[in-house]
Amino acid sequence: MEEDEEDEVDGEDDAPPSKKAKAAKQAMDDLFDEEDIEDDEDDDDEEDEDELAVERAARELEAAEEEDARLAEEELQTNIAESKRFVLPSGQEIEAGGRVSEDLSVIQMRIRDNLNTLRNFKELREEGRSRTEYLQVLQADLCFYYGYNDCMMERFMQLFGLDELIEALEANEVERPVTIRTNTLKTRRRDLAQALINRGVSLDPVGKWSKVGLVIFESSVPIGATPEYLAGHYLVQSASSFLPVMALSPLPNEKVLDMAAAPGGKTTHMAAMMKNTGMVVVNDFNKARTKSLFGNIHRLGCTNTVICNYDGREFPKVLGGFDRVLLDAPCSGSGVIAKDPGAKNNKSEDDFMRCSTLQKELILSAIDSVDANSKTGGFIVYSTCSIMVDENESVVDYALRKRNVKLVDTGLDFGRPGFTNFRGKRFHPTLEKTRRYYPHAHNMDGFYVAKLQKLSNEIPKRQPDEEDEAPKSNGQATAAKGSAAQNGAAAANAAKAKRKLPKPGKARAAPAGSLPSAPEADADQKTKRKVKRLQDTTVEVEGLEAKSHRQQRQERKHERRQAKRGAAAAGGSNKAAKQRKAGSA
Structure with missing residues (x-):
């Protein structure tokens, strides 16, 4: 083995020089290539470290947003699946569960589903x-x-x-922004705004309107208190x-009436628009409220006003001939629930009917x-702080039928038009000129605003109408209804009896000395009995009429x-008081 290895080494040494040089060069190139690759990797690592320092937060934020979007989509799909599986509880189940102990989040989810x-x-x-x-x-959950x-929720x-119901209910839970009106009799809005800003008040114009x-x-x-x-x-x-x-637009030197004026915001606004000229008659039925009315008029410097205390329904007998009249009528307050939350649960159908x-x-x-x-007026503006149809469109439609008036444009650039058809009840087509405002x-x-123009001072002849009747107590209404029904039935029976009575001179006389046949005799007897019954009925009806008249007289x-x-x-009490006063003297 050692000999073989020596032979191989000797063989390599015996290789041509050119091949050895090529092999050495290739080895050096490979070595430098590896070093270059390592240097490139080191450079990449340094660049990555630089990028992480600058963009790591952005990449994490993008990843978090993607995760939130994914979770939101999953939640949406879950909600859709739950809505498909929503089972409506019965009234007995709701009562058995007990609303007092029920969690509001459960009710909110049930409302949404x-x-x-x-x-x-x-x-x-x-x-x-x-x-x-x-x-x-x-309705019960809401x-x-x-x-x-x-009553109110219905x-x-x-x-x-x-889609709009929840928005309206939520808006009534939030207070409206505080607004002030500049008194142009004493200052300008620009000067007032600058003075308040200097006192640390943050404000803006209420709008272009x-x-x-x-x-x-x-x-x-x-x-x-500034x-x-x-x-x-x-x-x-x-x-x-x-x-x-703004809808009434009183002009200088006019004679204007504010029929229900307290506490005086609209009155002082009219006086400012009239530049303290002409006359503004200010009336309110509640004498106690005229104190605040007097205070605001005096503080704002209105000198063309006259304050009085009359029932507005009797005011034409006191004073008339006005150029313009503003009627901000008493109402249920369904448009100002954010100010008066008590209106949510203290109103009934009887309250709306009385209003x-x-x-x-x-x-x-x-x-x-x-x-x-x-020459300049003849206008009436009717307004309420209610959004109910029977306090707004129904009242204006009633006035259109009972007086010679017509609806004209309010001059207000925004607001929803009034109803001309509501739950099957049709109103005058011009009621779309009125304006509705929602929180x-x-x-x-x-709010609700309608502007009418009077066409003639003549009052149309009174026509029978169910709405003309004044409200009565339950006993009076029942008695009147029964008396009217009795009189109507009596008159109808009397007329019917008179029509069926045989007319004089129309009966054919039988020949002298002749005897009637059996069928003719039976017919005569039947006719006589029928006539007798009709006569008795007539006498009874007349007696009922006379009795009714006697009852009325009594x-x-x-x-x-x-x-x-x-x-x-009353006279006796006054006399006794005078005697006591004289005795004490």
């Missing part, structure tokens, strides 16, 4: 369950989650669609309250107070006696 099912009801509904059942469960009673569900409004974001000082406020340079007022006065009746009486009184022959859509209190006499007794009692 229920809404998803209702949006795609054909595919996601449970077999054998109707849409009404889903809506009933949704009432419990947001704190509404059934009205909200009728007014808004499913108003030249006097400012919205307050933050303030280091009480906004209702020197500018005390000097009457501005008034804290909601943005939606600007709208009725609607009062508003109809007030709007007729406002129309009767306006002079249709005014979730316009970021201001819910009721009137009883009322007069009660009135006299009340007057006598």
Whole structure:
């Protein structure tokens, strides 16, 4: 073996020089190539270290975003699967579970799943369950989650669609921005804004639609106690309250009426627009509220106002001939729930009915107070802080039918048009000229504004209408209904009896000396009995009519006696008081 290895070495040594040189060169090249590769790898490592120092955070952020997107997609698919598996609980199951102990997150998830099912009801509904059942469960959950009673929540569900309903309810949970109105009788908006900014107030113009409004974001000082406020340079007022006065647009030297004026924000706005000229008659039914009205008028420097305290329904008998009238009618306050959360659960159908009746009486009184022959006016603006149809469109439609008025454009550039058809009830087509404002859509209190123009001072003849009747108590309504039905039935029976009585001179006389046949005798007997019954019926009907008249007379006499007794009692008490006063003297 050693000899063989020596032979191989000797053989290599015996190789030609050129081959040895080539082999050595190839070995050196391979060595340098390996070194170059190692150097390149070292350079790459250094570059990687430099990139990690600069871009590591970006790569980690991108990876985190991709992971979040993946998880969100998985969650979405899970929610879709859960919505498909949503099983509607029955009312008994909900009551058995006990709402007081039920977690709000569970109710919120059920509301969300229920809404998803209702949006795609054909595919996601449970077999054998109707849409009404889903809506009933949704209404109950929304009432419990947001704190509404059934009456108010049902009205909200009728007014808004499913997609808009949650937005409207959530908007009522958030307070509206604080807004102020510049008093142009004493300052300009630019100067007022600069003065408040210098005091540490963050503000902006309320919008392009108003030249006097400012919205307050933050303030280091009480906004209702600054020197500018005390000097009457501005008034804290909601943005939606600007709208009725802007729609009315009173002109200088006009005679204007504010029928329900307290606390005076709209009154002082009108006085500023009229530049303290003309006359603004300011009325409010509640005498206690006129104190705040007087204070605001005095502080803002309004000198063209006259304050009075009358029932607005009787105001045409007190004073009339106005150029323009503003009626901001009392209402349910369904548009200002963010300010008054008590409106969620303290309103009933009777409350809405009473508000609607009062508003109809007030709007007729406002129309009767306006002079249709005014050269510059003849306009009435009706507004409420409610979003309910029976307090807005129904009232204006009633006024269009009862007086010679027409709806005109409000002049407001934004807001949703009023309803011309709501739940099968049709209103006058021109009601689309009225404007509606919602908290979730316009970021201001819910409001309604309508502008009417009076065409004639003549009142149309009264036509029988169910809505004309004044509201009565339950007993009075039942008695009136029964009396009307009794009188109507009696009149109908009397007319029917008179029509069926044989007319005189029409009966054919039988020949003298002839005897009637048996069939003719039977027919005569039947006719006589029929006539007798009809005559008895007529006598009975007349007796009922006379009895009804006697009852009415007795009721009137009883009322007069009660009135006299009340007057006598009042006079006696006054006389006794005078005697006691004289005795003490």
